[in-house]
Amino acid sequence: MSHDARLASLKIELPQPAAPAANYVPYVVSGNLVFVAGQITIWNGEVRYIGRVGDTLSLEDGVAAARLCGLNIIAQVRAACGGSLDRVKRCVKLGGFVNCTPDFTNQPQVINGASDLMVEVFGEAGKHARFAVGANVLPRGVAVEVDAIFEIA
Template identity: 70%
Template sequence: MTGTIDARLAELGIDLPEAAAPAANYVPYVVSGNLVYVSGQVPVVNGQIGYQGKVGAEYTTEEGAEVARVCGLNIIAQVKAACGGDLDRVQRVVKLGGFVNCVDGFAEQPVVINGASDLMVEVFGDKGRHARFAVGTNALPRNAAVEIDAVVEIR
């Protein structure tokens, strides 16, 4: 039986990627009580980092938002794995933490991270509204353009 969120994903034409394996000595998520803590997700596409470089140089703000959306898809994939495949267990996306690999003087980090924030609301509706931060940095692991972590409440 397809769940409500799976049906919503299909309606939106979204195919979730496989949950990515960690790239170092950590786990992709931790479930503690009713919270899922998702490790930082970079824009992995088909097992490879798909977007490397800086927003404001290699990528425009709008392209950066698309990269953030890819990170958001990877977050949802990790949450699905944490929920045993049942995204209807999601009660609330509590918080996103967004990092943008950007050039000095770039000040549109919130617009970039909106790519993931908007996705959470598209997929989960009001349960997708969350607290967040969006900061710029001079570098991210493997030169990823964006990295986003999450805290999600589940039942």
């Protein structure tokens, strides 16, 4: 099954690719790699999941926030591939930042929200290397930010 067909069969809706908020581009294609800039918890212009995991937001909220970041990543990759995810060969790496309290230590579980989505959409090609770290603050006060590298045909 193609990646686009899998996305449709899973009934996963993607947001519109977010415009950059500063002096950068949302993705760069270099050779057969797509480098996706950090994606935050925005759904079609609406900022969601504002707060700190372990304080005003639960672990479950953090996982949902990471999944939303993952949806934004996929939307950017689709744009980078001219509107078709079928050029994606694999998700190579994700980097995840969690706005959390100093005593919160479940950053890997939070970022699983994005990681699980990649495997759900891309199957074996969605398995990737990654990091997941805590941060004392993220842009616009959001709970999670995730960036990515994809290999494309």
